[in-house]
Amino acid sequence: MPRSPGTRLKPAKYIPVATAAALLVGSSTLFFVFTCPWLTRAVSPAVPVYNGVLFLFVLANFSMATFMDPGVFPRADEDEDKEDDFRAPLYKNVDVRGIQVRMKWCATCHFYRPPRCSHCSVCDNCVEDFDHHCPWVNNCIGRRNYRYFFLFLLSLSAHMVGVVAFGLVYVLNHAEGLGAAHTTITMAVMCVAGLFFIPVVGLTGFHVVLVTRGRTTNEQVTGKFRGGVNPFTRGCYGNVEHVLCSPLAPRYVVEPPRLPLAARLKPPFLRPELLERAPPLKVKLSDNGLKAGLGRSKSKGSLDRLDEKPLDLGPPLPPKVEAGTFGSDLQTPRPGSAESALSAQRTSPPTPAMYKFRPAFPTGPKAPFCGPAEQVTGTDSLTLGEDSIHSLDFASEPSLDLPDYPPLSAADTFSGALRSLSLKAASRRGGDHVALQPLRSEGGPPTPHRSLFAPHALPNRNGSLSYDSLLNPGSPGGHACPAHPAAGAPGYRSPYLHAGAPGDPPRPPPRSFSPVLGPRPREPSPVRYDNLSRTIMASIQERKDREERERLLRSQADSLFGDSGVYDTPSSYSLQQAGVLSEGPRGPGLRCGSRDDLVAGPGFGGARNPALQTSLSSLSSAVSRAPRTSSSSLQTDLASSGGPGARPTSGPHRSPAHQVPPSPPGTPCSPSYAGPKAVAFIHADLPEPPPSLAVQRGWIGTCSRGWGRRGQPWAPPGLHLCHFGLPEDHPPLRAPWSPAPGAPPRGAVCRLHLAASSLFPSLSGPERDTK
Amino acid sequence: MATEVHNLQELRRSASLATKVFIQRDYSDGTICQFQTKFPPELDSRIERQLFEETVKTLNSFYAEAEKIGGSSYLEGCLACATAYFIFLCMETHYEKVLKKISRYIQEQNEKVFAPRGLLLTDPVERGMRVIEISIYEDRCSSGSSSSGSSSGSGSSSGGGGGAGGR
Numbered sequence: 044m045p046r047s048p049g050t051r052l053k054p055a056k057y058i059p060v061a062t063a064a065a066l067l068v069g070s071s072t073l074f075f076v077f078t079c080p081w082l083t084r085a086v087s088p089a090v091p092v093y094n095g096v097l098f099l100f101v102l103a104n105f106s107m108a109t110f111m112d113p114g115v116f117p118r119a120d121e122d123e124d125k126e127d128d129f130r131a132p133l134y135k136n137v138d139v140r141g142i143q144v145r146m147k148w149c150a151t152c153h154f155y156r157p158p159r160c161s162h163c164s165v166c167d168n169c170v171e172d173f174d175h176h177c178p179w180v181n182n183c184i185g186r187r188n189y190r191y192f193f194l195f196l197l198s199l200s201a202h203m204v205g206v207v208a209f210g211l212v213y214v215l216n217h218a219e220g221l222g223a224a225h226t227t228i229t230m231a232v233m234c235v236a237g238l239f240f241i242p243v244v245g246l247t248g249f250h251v252v253l254v255t256r257g258r259t260t261n262e263q264v265t266g267k268f269r270g271g272v273n274p275f276t277r278g279c280y281g282n283v284e285h286v287l288c289s290p291l292a293p294r295y296v297v298e299p300p301r302l303p304l305a306a307r308l309k310p311p312f313l314r315p316e317l318l319e320r321a322p323p324l325k326v327k328l329s330d331n332g333l334k335a336g337l338g339r340s341k342s343k344g345s346l347d348r349l350d351e352k353p354l355d356l357g358p359p360l361p362p363k364v365e366a367g368t369f370g371s372d373l374q375t376p377r378p379g380s381a382e383s384a385l386s387a388q389r390t391s392p393p394t395p396a397m398y399k400f401r402p403a404f405p406t407g408p409k410a411p412f413c414g415p416a417e418q419v420t421g422t423d424s425l426t427l428g429e430d431s432i433h434s435l436d437f438a439s440e441p442s443l444d445l446p447d448y449p450p451l452s453a454a455d456t457f458s459g460a461l462r463s464l465s466l467k468a469a470s471r472r473g474g475d476h477v478a479l480q481p482l483r484s485e486g487g488p489p490t491p492h493r494s495l496f497a498p499h500a501l502p503n504r505n506g507s508l509s510y511d512s513l514l515n516p517g518s519p520g521g522h523a524c525p526a527h528p529a530a531g532a533p534g535y536r537s538p539y540l541h542a543g544a545p546g547d548p549p550r551p552p553p554r555s556f557s558p559v560l561g562p563r564p565r566e567p568s569p570v571r572y573d574n575l576s577r578t579i580m581a582s583i584q585e586r587k588d589r590e591e592r593e594r595l596l597r598s599q600a601d602s603l604f605g606d607s608g609v610y611d612t613p614s615s616y617s618l619q620q621a622g623v624l625s626e627g628p629r630g631p632g633l634r635c636g637s638r639d640d641l642v643a644g645p646g647f648g649g650a651r652n653p654a655l656q657t658s659l660s661s662l663s664s665a666v667s668r669a670p671r672t673s674s675s676s677l678q679t680d681l682a683s684s685g686g687p688g689a690r691p692t693s694g695p696h697r698s699p700a701h702q703v704p705p706s707p708p709g710t711p712c713s714p715s716y717a718g719p720k721a722v723a724f725i726h727a728d729l730p731e732p733p734p735s736l737a738v739q740r741g742w743i744g745t746c747s748r749g750w751g752r753r754g755q756p757w758a759p760p761g762l763h764l765c766h767f768g769l770p771e772d773h774p775p776l777r778a779p780w781s782p783a784p785g786a787p788p789r790g791a792v793c794r795l796h797l798a799a800s801s802l803f804p805s806l807s808g809p810e811r812d813t814k
Numbered sequence: 815m816a817t818e819v820h821n822l823q824e825l826r827r828s829a830s831l832a833t834k835v836f837i838q839r840d841y842s843d844g845t846i847c848q849f850q851t852k853f854p855p856e857l858d859s860r861i862e863r864q865l866f867e868e869t870v871k872t873l874n875s876f877y878a879e880a881e882k883i884g885g886s887s888y889l890e891g892c893l894a895c896a897t898a899y900f901i902f903l904c905m906e907t908h909y910e911k912v913l914k915k916i917s918r919y920i921q922e923q924n925e926k927v928f929a930p931r932g933l934l935l936t937d938p939v940e941r942g943m944r945v946i947e948i949s950i951y952e953d954r955c956s957s958g959s960s961s962s963g964s965s966s967g968s969g970s971s972s973g974g975g976g977g978a979g980g981r
Contacts, residue, residue: 099898100895100898102898103895103898103899106899107899116942116944117940117941117942119941119944120941120947122834123834123836123941123945123947137841138841138842139841139842139843139844140842140843140844144841154944157839157841157845157944158841158845159845171942172845190891191899194895274844275844275845277844284883285883287891288883288887288888288891289881289883289887290880290881290882290883290887290890290907290908290909291890291902291907291908291909292909293907293909293910293913293939295939295941295942295943309929309930311953312860312930312931312932312951312953313930313931313932314859314860314931315859315860315861315862316859
């Protein structure tokens, strides 16, 4: 019998249960001793067996009803209680199967009593599905032990019936010697049984009715459903089944052995907005960041740029806008264009990015490569892959520039290089790989990824970058991103070949290697290239080569200016990209990608071109100083400035040289063109610090309560109700009627009302305390 | 950031309990144990809606399975009757088995989903199956010794910065 804390042992309450137990056991024992032997002989041995089993059943159910927890609710914690402060209503309505049921606030247990729950004053507990408090078992009858109580009643009734019946048989057969001991005892037992027969059977019948109607004694006695509908009924059969066959409910008061709480709370915590925005990009950024290598970041940015560019640069590829065109080409047909871009690219120096989009180089445009899933998920991987590709580009730049580079072979090489690059990227980023995986949208929501990359002309970037790389042999050789140790290889093929992907493996291999190249929607840039005919691409390539060289010469002079310019516009772009790609923390990483932004400049809206050019020139100049260091320095500079200028560095050092060409289209779109847009992007996309949660710390440990309708709750003497929390957390207690600190004194009139009262003196109240 | 065990004293070190959200029972279907899947506004910025709903729905399904009246529960009752309920000393009831499953599930959810987001689920059994208690923790500098009432803004900003750096 669960006892609530604070109650003392009261012997009086044990009298009924002791009496009941004594009578039950005593009478039955006498019956078995004095009556059953004769019955065994005279009637049947089954009589004592039946009675014995029945008695055992009665005892078991009696014990269960007496000692089993009826379903006591533990007291509510303070912090749960504080939700319902004392100004809360006494009742709370809840809808149960369409019927409003009232839940009353329990002042003792500090919660709103669930439906059918009631507080037992004897046990001082709230009991679930409270039926009644039975003195004969000295226990509440509730959800858990109602079945045993009901069975006890049933079995006791049956037992009593049996005892009386068999006793009668015995007495009738021993009528001649009623004075005999056995007969006397049997008659005494029959009297006791007969005495309690009526109440017990009456109670049994009452509970049979309750069970079939699905009510509790409490509900029946208080008339809750008198004339109304019982929302808790399950039908006659359902109710009986529920009482007799439902699983034994658990105890609430005693905590079952729990598994140790192994969850560790390790701030910083994830936030939904962070997860939504950044995940795929995040990983990539860090991966493509400075530490990951210039190429990677650059490629990523380039991919973004490419995505943005396509709109600006139409399919036709004027010499100037070649870089942009590539980007735009890559961009426009995004979803499926990757393949086409790739194919187109193939004719001219194939872009590694393009290659990525298009697994099988020789295959027709668009055919194999980007399956929708691939495209969708590929965004992230594409970005990363782009980085690698760019690095590849740079590595292979020198070779690409070779005029005698046959388009197809170059493409093949590119593809191989791309694959190898992806492999390298994958290996390089082993960890990133894992991190990237979850970020990538596995074919699921292509749109988010696409949208992320939409503003960034990823394909364009790729295309342009690759193009640049092709055109600018400036940073060939080992300067290439670490992924391409063979960057210095003279031939275009070498880096890629070194990478180890010979021939043109189908797209899957690259993807399988590198998380970056995973299911990313590469389509943007590759598609563009694929759209172009080979001859056109070849011519574009040649023109780009020429322009690249010219730009290199110019960039030397413009480097200074370009840097600043780079930081200005491209920075915005890169920032935008950065924002899209990752949250603020990843800024530096993003910067690396800013290179892509720069590259994508031309496509981005034209504004980039000039910036791109300047950045490229700066990059190229930087590169000229020291390929790797310059690019890296630029990158860091860019990172610090957050400008796209970094972009050039983001790509492999090679990129600087290559970057110049990208902006070539020569359309010096005013930086302002991209500026506002980029700025807008910045504002929109820049990662902002996680919003601070307006958590009300003060809830815990506060103690400013007034005693409302619910009245003062019971609390153990000396126990302050608001004991949760550190003492210093508790604001000083104050009576409800005393003003809070800082509150104006009673009767003070605020300025507004003071003015009003002055205007309408008649309307002001009797007390007019002017401040 | 210092790791944090679900212990009030240790929590104060680096992640402090900010507030608790209570998911109430849903009595629309009677007294069967199910919890409201309504998304509390306090969790709006802490956890994704569908994650939360999925957790609550899974819990509801567990409880429905625990309370299901079927062959197993009937047999269990008959066996208990036949053995004069001595079987309860040796055997675990069906409900208790499911409760253990629920407890494991909640712990797993805490480890994988909620703790990384600074939340902790409390098994409803500890609260009498009346509420699901979700404790919301705030990021706090490990060096911070401010009271638990300290602004969550600083905590979250530091958490954000930490997160940024961590990422």
